Amino acid sequence: MKIGIKGIRRVSAVVVTAGAVLTAGAFTAPAQAATLNTPTITAKGGFVMNNDTGSTLFKKAADTRLSTGSTTKIMTARVVLGQPNLNLDSKVTVQKAYSDYIVSKTASSAHLIVGDKVTVRQLLYGLMLPSGCDAAYALADKFGSGSTRAARVKSFIGKMNSTAKGLGLTNTHFDSFDGIGSGGNYSTPRDLTKIASNAMKYSTFRTVVKTRSTKQKVTTKSGGYRYMSWTNTNNLLGSYAGTIGVKTGSGPEAKYCLVFAATRGSKTVIGTVLASSSVANRTADAKKLMDYGFKK
Numbered sequence: 001m002k003i004g005i006k007g008i009r010r011v012s013a014v015v016v017t018a019g020a021v022l023t024a025g026a027f028t029a030p031a032q033a034a035t036l037n038t039p040t041i042t043a044k045g046g047f048v049m050n051n052d053t054g055s056t057l058f059k060k061a062a063d064t065r066l067s068t069g070s071t072t073k074i075m076t077a078r079v080v081l082g083q084p085n086l087n088l089d090s091k092v093t094v095q096k097a098y099s100d101y102i103v104s105k106t107a108s109s110a111h112l113i114v115g116d117k118v119t120v121r122q123l124l125y126g127l128m129l130p131s132g133c134d135a136a137y138a139l140a141d142k143f144g145s146g147s148t149r150a151a152r153v154k155s156f157i158g159k160m161n162s163t164a165k166g167l168g169l170t171n172t173h174f175d176s177f178d179g180i181g182s183g184g185n186y187s188t189p190r191d192l193t194k195i196a197s198n199a200m201k202y203s204t205f206r207t208v209v210k211t212r213s214t215k216q217k218v219t220t221k222s223g224g225y226r227y228m229s230w231t232n233t234n235n236l237l238g239s240y241a242g243t244i245g246v247k248t249g250s251g252p253e254a255k256y257c258l259v260f261a262a263t264r265g266s267k268t269v270i271g272t273v274l275a276s277s278s279v280a281n282r283t284a285d286a287k288k289l290m291d292y293g294f295k296k
Helices: 005-033 069-081 096-105 120-128 133-143 149-166 189-199 203-209 279-295
Strands: 045-050 056-060 091-093 117-119 213-219 225-231 243-251 255-264 267-276
Touching: 045 189, 045 279, 056 189, 056 267, 056 279, 069 120, 069 133, 069 149, 069 189, 069 203, 069 243, 069 255, 091 133, 096 133, 117 120, 120 133, 120 203, 120 213, 120 225, 133 149, 189 243, 189 255, 189 267, 203 243, 255 279, 267 279
Parallel strands: none
Antiparallel strands: 045 056, 045 267, 091 117, 117 213, 213 225, 243 255, 255 267
16 A cells, blocks of 8 residues: 555654653653652651751651650660760669659559669660660669769759750750659650760660560579560561661650651661650651651
């Protein structure tokens, strides 16, 4: 069959038009894929940054002062780890005051037993995994200065505040070693993230906060031994790929809080959600923010 000159021109026009459509598609598809919607979270405040560069990836009320609950214990651990000539294997005898405190405050506990001798390293596990307020008390008593327990605790809380000041944080204040204060315990999503990022520079802290569960051998009052088992309250461990920490928190005023960190490839994102409405929502908030942080 013969095709005339006009027919050839028509066919060429169709080919050129089709080519133009394909070319346009090739350019528009990546532009659409690059559009990244900012996530919405139920938490009152949230912040995420690139842990290596410090650049902000997400913020919502990032500098609003909010109650911190047990995320306070990140600073408790940070103060301990920053002590000069720290011996992680030095032993602390569990005092009755620590267990009495747990009972009086109906506080989360590492279930330390009066008279047992536990190491500072073990107290850090008891502090960060089951969020033991008894472990926090023991560490404050051990590393504060003074001739009475009350003086030592006051001294330790002073160290928490001076450490925050040393990190350049102007929206953070502590009035307790564990988050159970008198209303003067507050921070912001941005400040808490910076505290956690600084704490993560300590290898012991990194090891502890990425541990899902541990069994620790402690010395009893009679000189024998027992095993203490602690499970991490951070359910991102094992449920979100790359999670490396950090700490949960909750309380009547604080609601549900979570400081989180994860590494994928060469990128580590770290962040905080404060005053979320439930355990499930704080977890969902954190996952959304990490997903967003890794894509950004």
